[in-house]
Amino acid sequence: MNNINSYISENRERFLNELIELLKIPSISADSAYKNDVLKTAEFVAESLTKAGCDTVEICKTEGYPIVYGEKIIDPNLPTVLVYGHYDVQPPDPLELWDSPPFEPVIKKTELHPEGAIYARGSCDDKGQMYMHVKALEFMTSTNQLPCNVKFMIEGEEEVGSVSLSTFVKENQEKLSNDVILISDTGMIAKDIPSITTGLRGLSYVEVEVTGPNRDLHSGLYGGAVANPINVLTKMIASLHDENNHITIPGFYDNVEELSAEERAEMAKAPFSLEEYKKALDIDAVYGEEGYSTNERNSIRPTLDVNGIWGGYTGEGAKTVIASKAYAKISMRLVPNQDWENITQLFKTHFESIAPDGVTVKVTPHHGGQGYVTPIDNIGYQAASKAYEQTFGKTPIPQRSGGSIPIVALFEEELKSKTILMGFGLNSDAIHSPNEHYGVFNYFKGIETIPYFFKHFTELSK
Ligand code: BES
Ligand code: MN
Ligand code: MN
16 A cells, blocks of 8 residues: 555544534434434535545435445456444533543543543444544545545444444345455454454343332332332342353353363454552452453353442432332443343243232343454455554454344344454553543554555455
């Protein structure tokens, strides 16, 4: 790739400013109050693709938020890379924990990012990472170095389960046909340790509701004599793990892929410091399933976590009350071979079966998706590996991630192609949390590395 570094340095300010404009639009897909902003963001993305050199750009309507589709086909005989990303973001709350407002991006220098990091909701997940592809395309088209065909598919519902995208993919197989799918929506081990994500966990997300008496009661008059839904719910939740932190749902582990000793030994070679891990989170110990290391617990093992729990009186001061209802939102991260719909059913059956007399339990499934693993013996992986070697001077390490992008398994099923996860985020970027940020270094490194992927993939396809 000729002149990629000079192109970046000449356009540095503009590349940052454009991303900052994109980050100012609060495209929160979970909250319907932001509908117009989400739609505005789709338009921003569409315009940016046109400016970057796509020949056709469409804002494809769906039952939910639109999918922005763009393409530049230079020769039907050349390979086609399909870039996927998302323009929606997570809600920013709790707002009071942000040092600067989530939709007023600022660049701040930090110890880890002396070049600065962009603080805003979506800076890393996924607007910043998605926009690297738009700028990489701009570089390739404007310097006449696009070596193959490219398609873009940027959705606005990733953070809420990609419901419309599933339908879109199923209905547009021809339009979306490709030789490889490229995504930057994951992370890497460290700023100077490039890695390629080779696995994503699946997900089953459910909401539970425990109902006791038909109304809230005086906790003195009735306490001790009727089932308290909050007491019951917490007891039921606690019983979902045993003393070794194994999940107790019958059948939960039945299909879990067990890694061989060799594979686990290979994984353990990835650089990792437990001390730094604890220090970064200000905890004095890690916690998790017996018999597995921290990196195993957060990647190759399934988990169950309460994401939220509520009920009763949570206002100021004290109110003596037994609530009629208690609720929780529970996620289960799944590993290859666990089917999310089957797991959801196992959870429902089990959770209903452990409810004591005196309460009723309702389990409502939200969304979910299958896990994903990419083999490393394919040209997509090799092209990515060569690209990182060129821009980092190091061979990237394959690593399974604990996060989920459920649509990736569906891509493979429907479009029959492999996905390459070239993520440039860091665990410290605080995605989904207050003060999400994305290193300026990471942003530009991504823009620099992506064109090499296109180059090597095209060459390896010959
Ligand atoms: N980009 C993340 C997933 C991710 C982050 C994977 C870092 C690997 C490393 C994505 O936007 C996300 O947040 N996914 C959700 C699932 C979705 C169905 C809401 C998740 O993992 O919680
Ligand atoms: Mn994401
Ligand atoms: Mn996310």
